[in-house]
Amino acid sequence: MSVDEVAPHRRGRPPTLKDVASMAGVSIATASKALNNRQHVGAATRQRVQSAADALNFSPNALAQGMVAQRSGTVGLLTSDLVGRFSMPVLRGAEDAFGSEKMSVLLADARDDHIRQQHHLRALLSRRVDGLIVVGAQPDPRPSLGQDLGVPVVYAYAPSDDPQDMSVVADDVAGGRLAVDHLIRCGRRTIAHVTGDPTYGASHDRARGAVERLAEEGLTLAGGEVMYDSWSEAWGRGATRLLLDREPALDAVFAGSDQIARGVLDALLEAGKRVPEEVAVIGFDNWEVLATGSRPPLTTIDPALENLGRVAALRLASAIEGRAGHGVESYPCRLVTRSSTAPLH
Amino acid sequence: MSVDEVAPHRRGRPPTLKDVASMAGVSIATASKALNNRQHVGAATRQRVQSAADALNFSPNALAQGMVAQRSGTVGLLTSDLVGRFSMPVLRGAEDAFGSEKMSVLLADARDDHIRQQHHLRALLSRRVDGLIVVGAQPDPRPSLGQDLGVPVVYAYAPSDDPQDMSVVADDVAGGRLAVDHLIRCGRRTIAHVTGDPTYGASHDRARGAVERLAEEGLTLAGGEVMYDSWSEAWGRGATRLLLDREPALDAVFAGSDQIARGVLDALLEAGKRVPEEVAVIGFDNWEVLATGSRPPLTTIDPALENLGRVAALRLASAIEGRAGHGVESYPCRLVTRSSTAPLH
Numbered sequence: 190m191s192v193d194e195v196a197p198h199r200r201g202r203p204p205t206l207k208d209v210a211s212m213a214g215v216s217i218a219t220a221s222k223a224l225n226n227r228q229h230v231g232a233a234t235r236q237r238v239q240s241a242a243d244a245l246n247f248s249p250n251a252l253a254q255g256m257v258a259q260r261s262g263t264v265g266l267l268t269s270d271l272v273g274r275f276s277m278p279v280l281r282g283a284e285d286a287f288g289s290e291k292m293s294v295l296l297a298d299a300r301d302d303h304i305r306q307q308h309h310l311r312a313l314l315s316r317r318v319d320g321l322i323v324v325g326a327q328p329d330p331r332p333s334l335g336q337d338l339g340v341p342v343v344y345a346y347a348p349s350d351d352p353q354d355m356s357v358v359a360d361d362v363a364g365g366r367l368a369v370d371h372l373i374r375c376g377r378r379t380i381a382h383v384t385g386d387p388t389y390g391a392s393h394d395r396a397r398g399a400v401e402r403l404a405e406e407g408l409t410l411a412g413g414e415v416m417y418d419s420w421s422e423a424w425g426r427g428a429t430r431l432l433l434d435r436e437p438a439l440d441a442v443f444a445g446s447d448q449i450a451r452g453v454l455d456a457l458l459e460a461g462k463r464v465p466e467e468v469a470v471i472g473f474d475n476w477e478v479l480a481t482g483s484r485p486p487l488t489t490i491d492p493a494l495e496n497l498g499r500v501a502a503l504r505l506a507s508a509i510e511g512r513a514g515h516g517v518e519s520y521p522c523r524l525v526t527r528s529s530t531a532p533l534h
Numbered sequence: 535m536s537v538d539e540v541a542p543h544r545r546g547r548p549p550t551l552k553d554v555a556s557m558a559g560v561s562i563a564t565a566s567k568a569l570n571n572r573q574h575v576g577a578a579t580r581q582r583v584q585s586a587a588d589a590l591n592f593s594p595n596a597l598a599q600g601m602v603a604q605r606s607g608t609v610g611l612l613t614s615d616l617v618g619r620f621s622m623p624v625l626r627g628a629e630d631a632f633g634s635e636k637m638s639v640l641l642a643d644a645r646d647d648h649i650r651q652q653h654h655l656r657a658l659l660s661r662r663v664d665g666l667i668v669v670g671a672q673p674d675p676r677p678s679l680g681q682d683l684g685v686p687v688v689y690a691y692a693p694s695d696d697p698q699d700m701s702v703v704a705d706d707v708a709g710g711r712l713a714v715d716h717l718i719r720c721g722r723r724t725i726a727h728v729t730g731d732p733t734y735g736a737s738h739d740r741a742r743g744a745v746e747r748l749a750e751e752g753l754t755l756a757g758g759e760v761m762y763d764s765w766s767e768a769w770g771r772g773a774t775r776l777l778l779d780r781e782p783a784l785d786a787v788f789a790g791s792d793q794i795a796r797g798v799l800d801a802l803l804e805a806g807k808r809v810p811e812e813v814a815v816i817g818f819d820n821w822e823v824l825a826t827g828s829r830p831p832l833t834t835i836d837p838a839l840e841n842l843g844r845v846a847a848l849r850l851a852s853a854i855e856g857r858a859g860h861g862v863e864s865y866p867c868r869l870v871t872r873s874s875t876a877p878l879h
Contacts, residue, residue: 263640263661272822273618281643293657295608296641298626304563312638316608422827448827455800455829477617478824482767482793484800 212241264505265313266294269301269326274476275494276324279345282498283322287506294322301326314338320505322498323349328358328391341508345501346494348517355514357500359492361391364522365398368443368471368490371524373406375469376533377441381411383428383453384445385420392417395445395473411436420445425452433460440468440533447472447479447489454483454529469530485528492522550844551630557586566633609850610658611639614646614671619821620839621669624690627843628667632851639667646671659683665850667843668694673703673736686853690846691839693862700859702845704837706736709867710743713788713816713835716869718751720814721878722786726756728773728798729790730765737762740790740818756781765790770797778805785813785878792817792824792834799828799874814875830873837867 210220215234223230223238230238266283268276280294287294297313299306313321320340325331325347333351334342341355348356365382372380382399384392396415403409412432418424425444429452432439442457444450450472454464462468464485472480475491497520504514555565560579568575568583575583611628613621625639632639640663642654658666665685670676670692678696679687686700693701710727717725727744729737741760748754757777763769770789774797777784787802789795795817799809807813809830817825820836842865849859 266641273622277618277622277643280641281645284643293640293642293661295638296611296625297638298622298629300626302561302563304561308563316638426829448823451827476823478793478821482796484771 208245209238209241212245213238260319260509261317262291263293263295263316263318264502265316265318265321266296266324267299267306267309267313267321268296268324269299269306270324275326275346278494279322279324279498279501282495282500283502284498285495286499286502292502310334310338314340320509322501322505323347327389328361328492329389341505341513343501343505343508345497346492352517353515355504355508356517357497357504358517358519359494359497359522360519361394361522362398362401363519364473364490364492365395365400365443366402367398367522367524368395368473369399369402371471371488371526371530372441372443372469373402373408374532375441375465375530377469378406378408379411379436379438380408380441380443381416381432381436381439382443382445383416383425383432383449385418385424385449387417392445399443411439411441420448422448422452422455425449425454426456427452429453429456430460433457433462441530442468442470444470444472447474447476447487450487450489450529451479451483454485454487458484464529465531466534471530475525480525480527483529488524488526488528488530490522491525493520496520550627550840551633553590554583554586557590558583562630606662606664607636608638608640608661608663609847610661610663610666611641611669612644612651612654612658612666613641613669614644614651614676615669620671620691623839624667624669624843624846627840627845628847629843630840631844631847637847655679655683659685665854667846667850668692672734673706673837674734686850686858688846688850688853690842691837697861700849700853701862702842702849703862703864704839704842704867705864706739706837706867707743707746708864709818709835709837710740710745710788711747712743712867712869713740713818714744714747716816716833716871716875717786717788717814718747718753719877720786720810720875722814723751723753724756724781724783725753725786725788726761726777726781726784727788727790728761728770728777728794730762730769730794732762737790744788756784756786765793767793767797767800770794770799771801772797774798774801775805778802778807786875787813787815789815789817792819792821792832795832795834795874796824796828799830799832803829810874810876811879816875820870825870825872828874833869833871833873833875835867836870838865841865 206217206220210217220238223235266280270276283294297309299309321342323344328347330350331347333349333354344354344356348358382396412435416428442453444453450470453470457464457468464470472487472489475489480487480489551565552562555562565583568580611625615621628639642658644651644654666687668689673692675695676692678694678699689699689701693703727741757780761773787798789798795815798815802809802813809815817832817834820834825832825834
């Protein structure tokens, strides 16, 4: 009997631990232990439970499930991200990890304003949230909220500046490396890097990954250096005009953001360069409204924010159960290919 | 002195706490404390804030203040807006109206998925929210959640399809009228309208406002008709190429969204038309990442979503106190001028 045949009556509600236990023929407690890799579960049982979970497409958040029994079932998400560009995907990922019926997310918008943040913090704590996820407006380290809040905190996207805290972030170095790796696989050799504000650590991290990957091929950056300025289309256009002067053989640009990449594309188009035939362009962010509307649609590096939200929720659930983590965990970005890159013929 | 000279930024919206804070030269939090007679605000500051509130005719929201005393102090915001583009400004406006220390907003992301919406609804109600604000992913009417939830509901941005419900929406007809009025004031006479999906009521409403305002000048649409297709840059480009063929004297385009406007600008640039000298372009949405990065930066109609959030919060506060409203209330859009429109010389 296939999963398709079994599953239709369950369509629309996620499988529960009970479903898994029932399919594996074990108690709920045993299923929970098996999925959480606790001791006192034999290897065969563990395997049977895992197979049932896989067949049912069960995404274990036993942590959150256990947790919710004694808790308010509410997590606060404190964001400084005005347009929701970064916080909404993190929120979605966290909701997916917890399960909406088990945990609600109270979102509060601190607007990068310290006083407002303190207000929101008090308001969230007075509502007895079980924990907090803090999402920054940009990926650089942000001040810790301290260790005395009485509930666990996980920082997502922007790490805390206190190594005692737990932070989950996108791996910008690996993201920069991934971008250049893709361009090299497309046969490009004269690769420039146009990026944003040099006061952002993320600019330097992405650039470092790019330069390291180039060095492995015996290459250096076209234009001679990383071109830092601002996270804007205007800078993408300006930088590209400079580059075309300096590097007539330019065959690829790695832009540090999709906004910059849009400017790069426009300037190349104006200079009569064909993208991707003559010059390939890759961005960073996978901001869909920018990346899908461009000519041609933009290949870009996606920082996988939903995954960050999911991991942040799991780490928070562990911390609520008394197993707090520390330090900064980096998670991979992923390559999203559209039409602005292609192999050289 | 005309209203235009005094208060261009306030046209069509009541003063907010932010306006008061800005006029008094203090933070929003301080203005809030001063108006609520909290401690830790100096007498001089309190006086300055009160004077600003008086000058602006700002009425602090006694409803929300009174309401919260006997309630959970939590409002649910149920959104289907994947990127947060529409829900985040509504959330901010609602927070401003309530005051973050008095009311928290539980945000739940329904992702346009009926089953997920039902889950979230149960989750929110089980957390005893005092009321719900429902934000649609697009401005067309959406199915009512019904009258049996046990808490009041206000629909924002997208109205409910049940006239028993209370909805607050942007006035798309007036928005279309405002766009064309601005173009006419810039001396334009050959004005086309390129817009999105014809199955959206908002497309037709914006077009109707535009056509009505043209008719007052004895004008009709350049190109002979509203050009409907999709909310995309690609359609903006395609439509503009068609228009330049049909209407060599084209001197203005009203685009039904900022995405479309970006395409219009690109196609005009490619055709060698100078914007705004030869052709003026106005968009709709004031989606900043699109409107500020374009060449030239885009004049556009802002649907004033923060104000919708503020009004939704006030209506919800009334309903929670037992004075529920019904029907659809429309609120003005506002004109945001940048460089893509200018008077003809």
